Amino acid sequence: MPITVDDVIQLLCHLSQVKGMKAAVKHSARGALLGIPAALLGGLLGGPVGIAVGGAVGGLLGAWMSSGQFRPVPQILWQLPPAEQKKLYNKAVVVLSRLHWTDIAELTTLVMEDMCLLENLTAVLINYLSKELGAKIQYRQ
Structure with missing residues (x-):
């Protein structure tokens, strides 16, 4: 059965929920522009004193803005623009290409039962979040 973008996103959402993944996407450019x-x-x-005070206040606000807020990874994945979802799909489908399945429930079961496959798919997701989105990833403790 052909795998759709929504199926892959749904699978990655399930995987990230099981692993308790949260991510903070940084807005460093926006934060840096606030200081000027x-x-x-x-x-x-x-x-001259106002420049120092304004720069310090702007710098603190910029640092606060660029720190990002941790959100559940499924929320981030579903809010991605379609082009970004397709980019993630293209990376994940390479790992999933050898599987044969009939529905998303069977696909999810196949992935969750195969530790090697699970780790490879997790690596795809982590690489995408950190390299493409510049996100910092946190796991449930």
């Missing part, structure tokens, strides 16, 4: 206007505004309002 804050320093400029501080300079306009308070002169």
Whole structure:
């Protein structure tokens, strides 16, 4: 049976739930850009001291913004644009290509029972999240 993008995303969501994966996608560019206007505004309002205060406040806000918030990986995967889901699908389908299955439940069972396959698919997901999205991954403790 041909595997669809939604099937792969659903499978990866199940896998990430079982492993208790959360990820924080960083917004470092947005955070860095906040420091410049804050320093400029501080300079306009308070002169040289305002530049220092505005830069410090902007830097702190930028650091806070770029730290990211940990969210469940399934939430992140379902919110990906279709082009990004397709990119992840293309990577995962290489690992799944040798399997024969009839529905998503059987596919999920096949993957979860084969430790090698499970680890390979987990590696695909982790590499995608960290390299493509720049996410930091956290596991349930």
